[in-house]
Amino acid sequence: MLKGKSILVTGGTGSFGQKFIQTILAHYPEIERVVVFSRDELKQFEMAQKFPVSQYPQIRYFIGDVREAGRLVRAMEGIDIVIHAAALKQVPAAEYNPFECIKTNIMGAQNVIDACLATQVKQVVALSTDKAAAPINLYGATKLCSDKLFVAANNMKGKRDLKFSVVRYGNVMGSRGSVIPFFLSKREEGVLPITDERMTRFNITLEDGVALVLNALEIMWGGEIFIPKIPSYRITDVAKAVAPDCRTEIVGIRPGEKLHEEMVTSTDALSTVEMDDYFVILPSMPLWNIDNFMSEFNGKMCPEGFCYNSGDNTEWLSVDDLKSLIKKM
DSSP states (O other): OOTTOEEEEETTTSHHHHHHHHHHHHHOTTOOEEEEEESOHHHHHHHHHHSOTTTOTTEEEEEOOTTOHHHHHHHTTTOSEEEEOOOOOOHHHHHHSHHHHHIIIIIHHHHHHHHHHHTTOOEEEEEOOGGGSSOOSHHHHHHHHHHHHHHHGGGTOTTOSOEEEEEOOOEETTOTTSHHHHHHHHGGGTEEEESOTTOEEEEEOHHHHHHHHHHHHHHOOSSOEEEEOOOEEEHHHHHHHHOTTSEEEEOOOOTTOOSSOEEEOTTGGGGEEEOSSEEEEOOSSOOSOHHHHHHHHTOEEOOTTOOEEGGGOSOBOOHHHHHHHHHTO
């Protein structure tokens, strides 16, 4: 699938970006070029120690910000595939600095789209989040807007051989700023702060997140939002898995947080197809024949009123499951 292709990853030094690049370098040795596009020179320097050009001649490190349209166009020269993973994603920071979040997550998304339209890019997969479904915080709202931009970009491509799709999934286990590294850092203090004992979240490993993106590249028609079927966990079980001897302290839900996350709302369900391992939210403006799409992937429309919610999930991670996954981080 990736033989002879050139790939650019925005946010390439982030948790997902590094795992994605590590994976494709290991499994697709005939890839032509891999461009790490990010704004942090220190993270690029540190990444270059793990993936030196001398050992990986395909790799390139581009300093740039998705807010800068001209730099994106320059970086995408000769690129076939773009994975858009750059975002400002800390919920409290977005609430306090709203327009900075908008400039990166919305205006940056449009810059990526415009750069792809201006070059010879063939496929684009943008990363989304469960917080984009029925958002109550600014981060989720910006990612919903970003999703809409990437889906609608398929209407703007004209006769170009170009497809835009989105993948949406839950909390990435062990990613920077997520709950498990936070609990691990608090373990020595003997007290773990719990926002609410009822809180649940979807969970996905970095490896599974990468696999989802690679699968999207292989099967995308353009305009889909791919959502994997993944397990949930209870925040109290995470605390038990990380530090069973620690006391927990209820501190209350932070601004912009939900008790449970959604990835398919009951309204989305009206245009959502269920496959064996994932759901697909169809584009609101028809881009291709839906019956042909469902036939090719053996899909079926979700029933009216369906909702994919972390609190109502049918698959759960136990404390032992979480302990096992944490050991592998």
